[in-house]
Amino acid sequence: MESNTPSVTALISAFGRAYHATHAQEKIFDDYLADQLFTDEQRAFFSENLARSFAFFDPEGAACVASQEEALANFMRNQSLPITLSRARYVEEILEREIQNGVTQYVILGAGLDTFAFRRSDLMQHLALFEVDQPATQNYKRARVQELKWQVPPQLHWVALDFKHDALMRALEAAGYDSNALTLFSWLGVTYYLARDVIDATLRDIAVPTRPGSTIIFDYLDTDAFIPERTAPRVAKMQTATQQSGEPMQTGFDPARLGAELDARGFTLQENSSPDDIQARYFRGRTDGYYAFEHIHFARAAVKYR
Numbered sequence: 001m002e003s004n005t006p007s008v009t010a011l012i013s014a015f016g017r018a019y020h021a022t023h024a025q026e027k028i029f030d031d032y033l034a035d036q037l038f039t040d041e042q043r044a045f046f047s048e049n050l051a052r053s054f055a056f057f058d059p060e061g062a063a064c065v066a067s068q069e070e071a072l073a074n075f076m077r078n079q080s081l082p083i084t085l086s087r088a089r090y091v092e093e094i095l096e097r098e099i100q101n102g103v104t105q106y107v108i109l110g111a112g113l114d115t116f117a118f119r120r121s122d123l124m125q126h127l128a129l130f131e132v133d134q135p136a137t138q139n140y141k142r143a144r145v146q147e148l149k150w151q152v153p154p155q156l157h158w159v160a161l162d163f164k165h166d167a168l169m170r171a172l173e174a175a176g177y178d179s180n181a182l183t184l185f186s187w188l189g190v191t192y193y194l195a196r197d198v199i200d201a202t203l204r205d206i207a208v209p210t211r212p213g214s215t216i217i218f219d220y221l222d223t224d225a226f227i228p229e230r231t232a233p234r235v236a237k238m239q240t241a242t243q244q245s246g247e248p249m250q251t252g253f254d255p256a257r258l259g260a261e262l263d264a265r266g267f268t269l270q271e272n273s274s275p276d277d278i279q280a281r282y283f284r285g286r287t288d289g290y291y292a293f294e295h296i297h298f299a300r301a302a303v304k305y306r
C-alpha cells in the first residue's frame with residue numbers, strides 16, 4: 001500500500017457495509033451511516049469496478065448476469081460481505097456485553113472507515129474510543145468526516161501509526177489511554193495483512209500494560225488458506241485480488257494451536273469460532289445466498305492475570 005493513499009480494503013469494506021445497509025431486506029449488520037462516506041462519483045466508481053471484478057471471481061457466473069447491478073449483487077453476496085458484516089456484528093455484540101461487565105475503553109485497531117463513533121451514541125456514552133490506523137487512511141477518513149460535518153464525539157481519540165514501525169501502547173497512552181481501565185480491543189480485517197512477527201509484537205505490546213480481564217477480538221485466516229490444494233476457491237481469489245491491490249494476505253493461524261500461542265503472548269483464549277460456528281450464528285436460515293467465508297475464524301481472548 002502506498003503510504004499517501006488510503007487502504008483499498010478499508011474502502012471496499014465500508015462500501016460493502018453501505019451496500020448492505022441500502023439494499024438488504026434482512027440485515028446482518030446495519031451500518032446506516034456508511035453510505036454517506038462515499039460521494040456520488042465514488043459510489044459509481046466502486047459499483048462499476050466491483051461489478052466488473054465479479055468476472056474475475058466467478059467467470060461462469062459472470063457470463064450469466066444481465067446487468068451491472070446483478071454482477072455487483074453477486075460480488076457482494078459471494079465475495080465481499082460475509083466476512084465484513086459478520087465480524088462487525090460480532091464485535092459490537094461482545095462490546096455491548098463487555099460494557100455491562102465494566103469495559104470503559106474501546107480501541108479499534110485498523111479502524112478503516114468504521115462508523116462506530118458516529119453510529120452508536122448509545123454505547124459511546126460509556127466509552128473512551130481510540131481509533132488506530134495508518135496515517136493515510138485515518139487522514140482520509142477525518143477529511144471526509146469533516147466534509148460531512150459529522151460531530152466528532154469528545155470521547156474519540158485518533159491515533160495514526162503503522163503496526164510495523166510504531167509502538168502501539170506508547171502512542172495510545174500519549175492519546176489518553178488509561179491502562180487501569182478495562183478495555184476491549186478489536187482488530188478486524190487486519191491480521192491477514194501483517195507479518196507474523198508484527199502480530200506477535202503487537203499482541204505482546206498490548207498484554208503488558210493492559211488491565212487483566214480486558215478483551216481482544218480479531219478475525220484470522222487459518223493456515224489451510226495458504227496451502228493451495230486446501231484453499232477454498234473464493235478465498236484463493238480473494239488472496240490474488242488483495243495481492244494485486246497492493247495489500248497481500250500473508251499470515252494465518254492454526255486454530256488448534258491458537259490457545260497456546262496466545263497464552264505465550266499474555267492472553268487466555270476464550271472463544272475460537274470456526275466458519276461453521278459463524279455460519280450457525282449469523283447465516284443459518286438465510287434465503288439470500290449469504291454464507292460464512294471458508295477459512296475465516298473469530299478469536300476472543302482476555303489479557304491474563306499475572
Ligand SMILES: C[S@@+](CC[C@H](N)C(=O)[O-])C[C@H]1O[C@@H](n2cnc3c(N)ncnc32)[C@H](O)[C@@H]1O
Binds near residue numbers: 009132164190194
Ligand atoms: C480490511 S481493512 C479493515 C478495516 C476495518 N477494521 C473493517 O473491518 O472494515 C484493514 C485496515 O487495517 C489497516 N492496516 C493495515 N496494515 C496496517 C498497519 N501496518 N498499521 C496500521 N494499520 C494497518 C488498513 O489501513 C485498513 O484500514
